[in-house]
Amino acid sequence: MRYVIFLFNFINIWGCNSAQDNKAATKDSNFNETKNIVCDQNYDSLLIKYANEFNPTTIDLNSSLSSDLKSFLLSVDTNCLRKQTEYKYFIALILEKLSLYHLKCCNQQYDLYQMREGAGAIVINEFNKLSGYESQRFEMLNSGLIKDYILNDPMLSANPVIRKKINAIKKEERRIEMGVF
Secondary structure, three states: OHHHHHHHHHHHHHHHHHHHHHHHHHHHOOOOOOOOOOOOOOOHHHHHHHHHHOOOOOOOHHHHOOHHHHHHHHHOOHHHHHOOOOHHHHHHHHHHHHHHHHHHHHOOOOEOHHHOOHHHHHHHHHHHHHHOHHHHOOOOOEOOHHHHHHHOOHHHHHOHHHHHHHHHHHHHHHHHHOOOO
């Protein structure tokens, strides 16, 4: 009987500690999905500013993000950002510019999953969610998929800034197809 009581107490204590460990791990995640944060801040003007100013300087997204943008993405709750009107524009324009950079510099697209670190991971993970690719569990997320995502979204494809970048991507794709390097 003592053995059964000891075993019951051990399982009960272990279960409680395990639940606390899970809560701590959830709180530390980048997605902040379990937090019940009231988002009373409007970040739309900042999202537009950061997206318009973004200028990739390397193949890697996180390395191309400015220190201000990195700090912003890492400090603001992602759930709050998702509620912003300009959030899709922000994600789309940043990845669209990165995709164009990939074509201009290196004549190819790159795997975004390999770039999931720091603030860049937030942008890539959010694109994965917005586009519906998260549920498909791709082995690779090609940076060129942003073009398809934009063209399938009437609001994004109607935006003049985004449309201009799409045309630039198409031009680069034609150049590469013709073998002009």
